[in-house]
Amino acid sequence: MAVNGDILDCLIVGGGPAGLTTALYLARFKRRFRVIDSGSPRAAWIPTSHNIPMFAEGISGKDLLARAKTNLEQYGDCILPGMVTGLRKQPDRFIAVVEGNDGSTSQIAARRVVIATGAVDIEPDLPDVPNAVQRGLVRYCPICDGYESRDQKIAVIAYGAHGIGEAVFIARTYSRDVTLLTLGQHLELDPEQQGRLDEHGVKVVEAPIESLAMENDRISAMNVAGKEHRFDVLYSALGLKYRSDLALSLGAEHDPSGSLIVDSHCETSIKGLYAAGDIVRGIDQIVVGMSHAAVAATHIHNHCELPTEDEPGGA
Structure with a gap:
């Protein structure tokens, strides 16, 4: 751990697929870095x-993370359990406040x-079933596993434009039997939205x-409403809370949802x-997050000795 004036080349905040891929690249670039892992990556929720x-047979999120960590171990002990609770920028460095799992602060x-x-993921409010997405009772990524749900009876729990888009995506791609459940919220539909639902046979x-x-x-x-509905697969499309x-706090540019806007090098x-993974505005996919990581890590390696624009002589 870098303290007392010791400065790392890079600090990685987050131990999911994007963070661990960043670490792998930096390790192979022989950079000095650490990963701070709070132990709660979204990827761990993925059943398969x-x-x-x-x-080819699929892989669970937990197995994927375990493999990534095992791969990284050959380069040394670089993952620190804990949470970054504060981050500030100085002319030549960033200072992160880290709370360890033992309650220590450094x-x-x-x-x-x-x-x-x-x-x-924002969890659906289901009677007597808390944390349904985390428990795997409700799925959240039809891009990941919709193919396995093809031609089945599918329900999408959502409301608003995002919910309509998700239901139509599933209906036009995987199944002609899709129902949109709004959990008691009235769905205001304009003619175009109603037309899209009707075109693809989505029930509301x-x-x-x-x-x-x-x-x-x-x-x-x-x-x-007193009627029993049975579905083969449930998806939630209630949106995300970005951990940004x-x-x-440093003023990074972001969209209205809180996801971060980055350049072609994944720099904010x-x-x-830099930012990598689901926190970046765009498609939320593991392979996309890993590509963010590769791009960011390579740019960091190529520029690590160069001053930033805040430093004397910086670009």
């Missing part, structure tokens, strides 16, 4: 992903920082879910501060 190359100095803290149920039936660790039925507070509007 089938669209990561080389894993500071780490680094010339560059990669924010790979990701996002958290606005009444709240009154009760659920569980069977073999899955939601087998929903009671809505550290970057926002704050010189020396």
Whole structure:
């Protein structure tokens, strides 16, 4: 851990696929870095992903993370459990405040920082079933596993334009039997939106879910307005909460949802501060986050000895 004037080349905040891929690249570039891992990556929620190359039978998020960490171990012990609770920028470095799992507090100095803290799915408010997405009872990524749900009876829990878009995406790609559940919220539809739903045969149920039936660790039925609905697959499309507070505290540019806007090198509007993974505005996919990591790490390696624009002689 870098303290007492010791400055790392890079600090990586987040131990998900993007953070661990950044670490792998920097390790192979022989850079001095550390990963701060809070132990709660979104990827760990994935039961099985089938669209990561080389894993024909699919791979769970937990197995993917375990493999990434095992791979990284051959380059030394570089992952520190804890959470970065504060980040400030000085002319030649960033200073991160880190709270360890044992309650200790320390500071780490680094010339560059990669924010790979990701996002958290907004959980649906289901009766007597908290944390349904984290528990794998409700899926959240039809891009990852929609192919395995093809031609099945699918429900999308959502409302608003995003929910309509998700339901139409699934209906036109994987199944002609899709229902949009709005959990009691009235869905205001303009003619264009109604036309899209009608074109793809998407049904809309606005009444709240009154009760659920569980069977073999899955939601087998929903009671809505006194009527039982059964679905083979449930997806949630309620959006994300982006873990971007550290970057926002430094004034990094972001969109209205809080996801970060980066350049072609995955550098934020704050010189020396990079972002990778779900926290970056765009498509939320593991392979995309890993590509962010490769781009950011290579740019960091190529510029690590160069001063930032805030330093004398900086570009």
